[in-house]
Amino acid sequence: MAVDLQPTELMAEEDERGLAWREEYNRGGTEVGVARARDIKNRKNLSPDTVARMKSFFARHEVGKEAEGFRPGEDGYPSAGRIAWALWGGDAGQSWANRKSEELDNEAEGMASKSNWYAIHKAPDSETEVEISIYDEIGFGGVTAKDFMAEVKQFKGQHIHLRINSVGGSVIEGAAIYNALRRHKGGLTVHVDGLAASMASVIAMAGEEVYIADNAMLMIHNPWSMTMGDADDLRKEADILDKLKNTLVNAYARKTGMEAEDIAAMMDEETWLNATQSVAMGFADEIEDGIEAAASLSPATARQRFDNFSNSMRKTKTIKAEEAAPEVIAPVQAPVIDEAAVDNSEEVMTSELQAKVDALQADLDAKNAAEAAQVQASEDIAKEIEALKAEVDRLTAESAGKDDEIIALTAAAKSAGEQAAAIVASVGIDAATVVPSEPELSPAQIFNSLNGAEAVEFYRNNKREILASVF
Numbered sequence: 031m032a033v034d035l036q037p038t039e040l041m042a043e044e045d046e047r048g049l050a051w052r053e054e055y056n057r058g059g060t061e062v063g064v065a066r067a068r069d070i071k072n073r074k075n076l077s078p079d080t081v082a083r084m085k086s087f088f089a090r091h092e093v094g095k096e097a098e099g100f101r102p103g104e105d106g107y108p109s110a111g112r113i114a115w116a117l118w119g120g121d122a123g124q125s126w127a128n129r130k131s132e133e134l135d136n137e138a139e140g141m142a143s144k145s146n147w148y149a150i151h152k153a154p155d156s157e158t159e160v161e162i163s164i165y166d167e168i169g170f171g172g173v174t175a176k177d178f179m180a181e182v183k184q185f186k187g188q189h190i191h192l193r194i195n196s197v198g199g200s201v202i203e204g205a206a207i208y209n210a211l212r213r214h215k216g217g218l219t220v221h222v223d224g225l226a227a228s229m230a231s232v233i234a235m236a237g238e239e240v241y242i243a244d245n246a247m248l249m250i251h252n253p254w255s256m257t258m259g260d261a262d263d264l265r266k267e268a269d270i271l272d273k274l275k276n277t278l279v280n281a282y283a284r285k286t287g288m289e290a291e292d293i294a295a296m297m298d299e300e301t302w303l304n305a306t307q308s309v310a311m312g313f314a315d316e317i318e319d320g321i322e323a324a325a326s327l328s329p330a331t332a333r334q335r336f337d338n339f340s341n342s343m344r345k346t347k348t349i350k351a352e353e354a355a356p357e358v359i360a361p362v363q364a365p366v367i368d369e370a371a372v373d374n375s376e377e378v379m380t381s382e383l384q385a386k387v388d389a390l391q392a393d394l395d396a397k398n399a400a401e402a403a404q405v406q407a408s409e410d411i412a413k414e415i416e417a418l419k420a421e422v423d424r425l426t427a428e429s430a431g432k433d434d435e436i437i438a439l440t441a442a443a444k445s446a447g448e449q450a451a452a453i454v455a456s457v458g459i460d461a462a463t464v465v466p467s468e469p470e471l472s473p474a475q476i477f478n479s480l481n482g483a484e485a486v487e488f489y490r491n492n493k494r495e496i497l498a499s500v501f
Contacts, residue, residue, distance in 0.1 A: 033133045035081060037070045040122035045071040048116025051108050058113025067117040078134050084127035087118050147199070150181055159189045168199030168207070168229055175206040182210060189217040192237065198228025201253045201274050205229075208281060211236040222246045222314065231313070232278055235285040242305045242314040250282060250293075251300035286312030473498075 037045075045067045052058050059067070066080065076084075091111065094100065099109030108116075119126065147166035152159070162182070169175060182190070192211070198204070211218055211233065220237030227249040234240055234248070242248065253274045259267075275297065282293045288311065308314040471479070473495040480488055489496060 033078075033130060033137055035076045035078070035130060037073050037076065037119065038122060038126055039073070041119040041126060042071050042073050044116050044120030044122055048113055048120070051113045051116065055108070055113065058108070058110040059117040063114065063117045070119055070123070081127055081130045081134065084118055084123060085131045088124040088127060091115065147196075148178055150185075158187075159191060160185045161191045161193065163193045163195075164230065164233070165193075165195045168196060168233070169203030175200075175203040175210070178207055179210045182214065185216065186214070187216045189219070190214060191219050191221060192233075193221045193223050194226045194230050194234055195222075195224030196227070196230035197225060198230045201229055201278075203229075204232055205274070205277060208233050208236050221318070222248060222308075225249070232281050235281045235313070239316070240285070240314040241316050241318045242308050244305050244317050244319060246305055248303045248308045248313055249301065250278075250297050250303075252297045253278060282313070288312060 048058070049064065049067055049071065052064065069076065091114070094111040094115065097109060097111055098104050099106030100112045100115075101107065118124075147164065147168055149163045149165070151161055190211070218237050220234045220240045222234055222240070222242040223246060224243070225247050226234045226242075227247075228251060231248050231250050253271050275294070279290050279293045279297070282288070282297075283290050286293070303311065303313060305314070305317045309317055473492045477485060477488055477492070477496050
């Protein structure tokens with residue numbers, strides 16, 4: 031747990047007094063000391079270096095407390111030494127600095143005895159990126175997920191590049207790390223440099239982008255535990271493992287988009303994936319050039335690394351069980367790996383993956399062909415529409431020409447009718463006797479009898495009938 035380096039209220043009160051004195055008497059302390067005093071007054075967290083300087087100051091100036099003007103009633107109170115003492119936090123600051131210095135020393139000694147399985151440092155040539163490496167067994171050596179997350183929180187808003195080369199580790203610790211990285215604000219890119227097995231592969235799934243070296247490997251399997259106890263204890267442990275498996279399945283399914291049942295089946299079989307298979311199945315997004323960390327990694331060496339780890343855990347558990355129980359409990363023997371069977375399983379897996387890739391390619395080709403046919407059909411329809419538009423324009427122009435002819439013929443007919451009426455009238459014949467009854471007029475005749483706007487409106491409304499009666 032990190033040492034709390036927030037100044038106390040008593041220190042803040044003493045610094046407020048010291049700052050007021052310095053403003054009034056213009057003596058005591060330095061400008062740097064005044065800036066530090068303001069931090070203490072506002073109870074801002076101090077750095078370990080500041081704590082060390084505080085401890086040194088109080089040790090060197092302890093004798094100053096015996097000088098004139100240090101205590102109320104003495105000449106020159108408050109003296110420059112008394113004001114400086116206040117600016118460092120006074121007596122409260124002295125005891126606090128001594129105590130915090132000891133806590134920091136103890137923390138440093140404790141961390142030195144721990145085996146750190148991760149490393150954090152600024153990314154080269156960047157002020158907004160940080161690089162984290164997990165290159166060991168997760169959650170062991172006295173360093174916990176809580177320690178890991180406490181450090182990661184310091185980089186809120188910065189993009190994290192997480193590099194993994196690990197056989198896995200504690201399921202509980204790994205799940206906590208996975209969730210913490212998912213919540214990180216600033217972005218997370220994962221690089222599988224060598225091996226991401228067991229819980230290391232789960233943590234890799236937290237990445238928004240996951241890159242895997244071309245010579246790296248990824249392994250998923252069911253969570254396992256080494257439990258000591260009676261039948262009820264073992265049943266409870268089995269229930270816990272089932273729940274943990276569901277959690278891991280969800281992490282893999284979220285990243286890959288695969289069905290939970292398919293993921294669970296792969297975990298049942300302890301599935302090993304190379305870079306190509308990892309990308310094909312969605313566990314990684316892209317293959318990148320291999321690095322030194324994975325240069326000598328092969329399927330056999332990767333499995334051997336994981337087996338060595340799991341066997342060491344079994345031995346550790348067996349030793350603890352022997353110490354706790356009077357009778358010796360035989361260690362669980364690791365299964366013997368049939369290299370030929372593994373190689374064959376890899377060939378089968380590769381064949382199955384190739385079949386899936388071929389099926390996907392065929393489906394894509396079919397979709398592309400359908401889209402091409404649809405585009406061609408759309409182009410053909412567009413051409414037909416253009417042709418119809420041209421034909422309509424032609425017929426419209428042709429019709430307009432005929433309309434002009436009809437109007438001219440109508441005018442001529444009307445003129446002839448008027449001349450005939452004039453001749454009949456000139457000889458004294460009553461037009462009614464010549465035409466005893468008016469025959470029913472055709473639309474063309476009605477049109478001919480109209481003039482001006484009436485003729486135009488009638489023609490527009492009865493164009494088809496007029497044309498039919500004329501032609």
